Amino acid sequence: MVNLIQRLGSLLIIFVEKLGKTGVFLGTAIFWTFIPPLKIGRIIKQISFIGVKSSFIVILTGSFTGMVLTLQTYYGMEKFGAEALLGPTVALALIRELGPVLSALMVTGRAGSALAAEIGIMRITEQIDALEVMALNPYRYLIVPNILAGIITFPLLASIFNVVGILGGYLVGVKLLGVSQGAYFGEMVNFLDMKDITIGLYKSLSFGLIVTWISCYQGFTTSYGAEGVSKATTGAVVTSSVLILVWDYFMTSVLF
């Protein structure tokens, strides 16, 4: 029994220690964000890496999510004769929840894992130490550009996801299932508030921070060897994905 309590206690200490280190890492990154000069070239490069190169996968998943959502919603609403509400239901689900969350999860899988691996390899091959020895701050060169790129690109990717999702829903609902075009888009305008859109964007913005923060932290604190990089990559994807879902719940309960 005492052993069990000791073990639980040591696990708790490790957890709190890690939480503290992760917090200090974010605090340091935020501090260096406000110390000029910003590395604009690197920020643009990372916007391209996280944003532009993720757009295809976001368009693909967004369109199919919109299509299947429309299909499922139609079958449910048809029973009550409420097909006219198909458009607003699909749009609200996408803009409030599915767009920000699913696009963030997709980008975590594609860019978050790559960020953790890239920074992790830089750590184990002493490239980060080389930056420090050259009197250059690794946060300014590696971490800040990624975090800023995440904050900029995630809302844009979620917006793309929403638009293609609604268009996918239009294809299935209007062209395939015969719902009138006027009802699909007209009711959407009546039911959607600006607040729905802005809160969706706030969510994406915070997911952008979470994914880049966790992925960079995992890479930056990689232990030695290929196994260390592998653990960092897995840790980045799993932790970011869980945090996205948990944070989404808290944001939804507070903001709506």
Added chain:
Amino acid sequence: MIEVIDLHKSLNGTEVLKGITFKVGKGEILALIGKSGHGKSVLLKHIVGLIKAECGKVLINGDDIGQSRGPAREQLRKKIGFLFQGGALFDSINVFDNVAFPLREKTRLRKDKIGERVLFELAQVGLSEVESKFPAELSGGMKKRVALARCLITDPEIMLFDEPTTGLDPATARSINNLIKETHERLKFTGIIITHDIYQIFSIVQKIAVLNEGRIELIGTPTEIKTSEDPLVKQFFQEITLEPL
């Protein structure tokens, strides 16, 4: 000048450095020899401030690098060049950009001047026509040369070499050692070399320190070390001689 005073460090509960004290005078090179895993690289990382000591201090021209923060530490690090064991070249950029990196980031030199300096430093380390290659396309010896050019481009007062010839064939190792000697004659930097090529560095260094289990066992001129009757030093030389090159 580098002064290490009573340096202690433990890693994962094991005491790696147990009170290291030594001094390297201006323009001198000290070779740090000893078995693998006895704290040589850890010591070198303390000197450049990458690892924080538990006790003791490292003075660079009289300033304690361990206690320095922000701009003061940056100023100290600007004086130091560090040749990492694996070169630590940035693998996402080519050779030219790697060597130009410190100048682009730390100086206001014009693009054409930076280009000239890069080509000059690459020529000094015996490399040409490799500017557009990426580190992954270079051999081990070429990587070390590029890394050395990147270190030297800022004219450091102090150079630290972490096993510059490890993993290289004997001919390439000899050429790297010769390059260090020529560069030292040209720039007169203060330096520390961690090496296992004891016989090759006798003509390069002014002092040799033998590190054993976290302590400096013996320090002296190459002749003093070579003729030492210390059993540990004799055993170490025997082992090195028996090791295949």
